[in-house]
């Protein structure tokens with residue numbers, strides 16, 4: 355008989371298999387089924403039991419998309435049939451991860467769940483560039499925003515006036531497509547175009563790249579070098595302190 359149905363929403367971190375919690379590893383090793391996002395490190399999936407069913411629910415470009423309702427169905431179906439399911443999500447499951455919809459589905463089916471937090475891309479990018487996202491005397495507020503909005507063409511429907519005047523570190527997830535529209539919206543609403551801005555692509559992965567610039571030129575700089583997702587845009591007072599040379603230098607295995 356299979357174990358009691360249970361779904362764990364587990365944070366897989368930003369792509370470095372070492373940036374996961376011990377609890378995440380335990381959940382993975384105990385899972386009968388793992389339903390995972392795109393860009394999950396293979397080394398992490400290798401932690402699952404040899405007989406675990408591994409389902410790739412990632413939405414890779416050019417591949418058939420598993421829709422959200424199919425993912426919800428998979429979680430419920432596999433939990434009922436196999437017991438322990440791990441829903442492995444990039445970064446932290448609760449940040450731009452459609453976690454709320456999956457919790458609603460699982461709860462609606464009467465299945466219990468837990469959440470294992472993960473290292474979100476914003477903190478991974480801050481670590482890689484040597485900045486503190488909050489800093490006494492500089493900024494005591496951190497805003498995580500989405501740079502794109504699947505309900506609309508172009509950039510997200512955000513309160514751009516508020517973002518422009520906020521004395522905060524701003525971190526935009528999914529900014530690549532609308533990068534110049536985002537920076538223009540901020541400066542049009544009064545944010546200083548000379549403010550330092552950073553784009554971190556693939557933070558914490560072997561493919562990491564950091565592009566530094568100002569709010570008014572970061573879009574063009576990223577276009578020049580062809581920055582692609584996954585990437586983050588960071589803007590704010592503490593971004594000035596970024597130790598970018600450290601970030602762009604890749605440590606050798608012996609140094610790491």
Ligand SMILES: C[S@@+](CC[C@H](N)C(=O)[O-])C[C@H]1O[C@@H](n2cnc3c(N)ncnc32)[C@H](O)[C@@H]1O
Pocket residue numbers: 368369443444445446447448449450451473474475476478479526527528529554555556557558559583584585586
């Ligand atoms: C759907 S959101 C998921 C965010 C995730 N739940 C988290 O906490 O990091 C995907 C976006 O996260 C950002 N992202 C994820 N991993 C990243 C990484 N290693 N480096 C930079 N940005 C990353 C990118 O903006 C990407 O488009």
